[in-house]
Amino acid sequence: MTEDVESFRRRAREWIRANLQPATGVGQTLRGKGDDQDLAEVAHERKLQRMLFDAGFAGICVPKEYDGQGLTPAHQRAFNDELVGYEYPSRLQVPPMTPCMAVLLEFGTEEQKKRHVPAILKGEEVWMQLLSEPSGGSDVASALMSAVREGEEWVLNGSKIWTSGAWWADWGLVLARTNWDVPKHRGLTVFILPLDAPGVTVHRIEMLNGNREFCQEFLSDVRVPDTDRVGDVDDGWSVGVRWMFHERMQHNSPYVTRPTGATREGEKGSILKVVQDAGRIDDPIARELAGETLEIGLVSEALNHRVARGVMSGVMSDQAAAIGRLLMCVSLARQSTIAFEIAGALGGAWTGDDGEAAERGVDYLMRQTPSIGGGTTEMARNVVAERVLGMPREPSLDRNVPFRDVPRGSART
Helix, strand or coil: CCCCHHHHHHHHHHHHHHHCCECCCCCCCCCCCCHHHHHHHHHHHHHHHHHHHHCCCCCCCCCHHHCCCCCCHHHHHHHHHHCCCECCCHHHCCCHHHHHHHHHHHHCCHHHHHHHHHHHHHCCCCEEEECCCCCCCCCHHHCCCEEEEECCEEEEEEEEEEEECCCCCCEEEEEEECCCCCCHHHCEEEEEEECCCCCEEEEECCCCCCCCCEEEEEEEEEEEEHHHEECCCCEHHHHHHHHHHHHHHHHHCCCCCCCCCHHHHHHHHHHHHHHHHCCCCCCHHHHHHHHHHHHHHHHHHHHHHHHHHHHHHCCCCHHHHHHHHHHHHHHHHHHHHHHHHHHHHHHCCCCCCCHHHCCHHHHHHCCCHHHCCCCCHHHHHHHHHHHHCCCCCCCCCCCCCCHHHCCCHHHHC
16 A cells, blocks of 8 residues: 555654754755865765664655655655755755666666665666767767777767766766767667776866866776666667756756755755845845845746646657756856855955855855756757657757768867
8 A cells, every 4th residue: 555645754853853853954055065075975865864764764665666755746746845944965866866767767678677776776876977078078979988898798988967966976977989880879878887887987077166076087998787788789870869857957857856945945945145245235136136045946846846747747749848947047147146146355355254145255166166067058948849848859960970970079170
C-alpha cells in the first residue's frame, strides 16, 4: 500500500524538525571559498544524504528495487514543502540526482542501476556530467572526445570542461564520439567514468570571483569496460536528448530534494540585507528595486511549477523545460544587476563590515555565468522556438554531413 501524501507529510515534518538543523544559507555560491571549507561542506552534505536515506526520505520517486521509496512527485513536493528553513544536501541534488541518476534510471542496465543508484541515494557516490568541450561550447553533439573499442574495453581520449565539482566528485557520465563517418548526432556514445581512473587529470579553473569549482578534465588512454556503456553504441544522442531534458528540469525534477521556494526565500533575505547594509532602507528607489527582485522570484517559482506539472502530466512537451531554464538565466542576471545598483560604491570597494552589500560588483561581473553554463540562453531560445512553438529550424550546414568532413577550428568560421 502506498502511504497517502498527508500521512507522509506529517511523518516528514516530525523527522525534519527532530533531525535537521536550521538552514544557515541558501546553498552553493558563485563566490570563492577555501578548499578546506568546500570539502568540509561536501562531507557534511554526504552525511545529510545518508540520514535522508536511513530515514526513508531519499529517492522518494525512485523505484523500490533500486532502494528508493517508489512514491509519487506529490510526495516529493510534500517533503520539499516541509524542508523549508532547514539544511539539506544541496550539492548532491544537481547534477548527481538529475541529470546523472535520472539518465541511469532511464537508460542504464539493471546491473548499472543496482550498482550505482543506491550508492547515489546514500551519498556514497557523487556524480557529475562530463559534457561540454573546449571546442564545442553548447553544441555538445560536436564532441571531439574519442572512444575507440579494443575488445571488451573502450579507450577514451580528449578533454571536457566546465564540470562543476569534478575535483571532489566520484563518478561522471561522459559523452564521446565512437563514429566519425556519420553525421555528428549519430556517432556518439555515453559511458560511465570513475573520476579517479588512471589517465584522468582534473584541472581546476579559477573564475573572476576566485571560485574554483569549475574544472577541466583531460582523458589520456582511459580504459572503460563495455559494461560501463550507457545505451547503444553510436546512439548516444538518444540518451543525450533526455540528458538535456533532465538537466533543464534541474530543481523542478521529482528526483531532487530541495526546500520549496528555496531560491525565492534566499533572494528575499539576501536583497533585504543588501538594502539594509547599504544604508538605503528608507530609500524608495532601493525599495522598489528590492520589490522587483522579489517579484521575479515569485513569477519564476510559479512558472517552474507550471512547467514541471505540464511536463509530468504530458500536457507539455518535455522540451518545455527550456522555458524555465531561459527565465532562470535572465532572472539571475537581472537580480545581480539590481543588487549591485542598490549596493552602489560598496559593491566595488568594501570592508569586512559592509555585510551583504560587499562584493556585489563581483557578482555583477559574474552575472552572465548562469546564461552560459548548462547550455546558453541562445540554445534555450532555439529549443523553445523550434521544439515547443514549432517554428522552422535554423539552417544547419553540417546536417547529414559525416562528422570527419565538418570543418573545425579556424576553417569553421
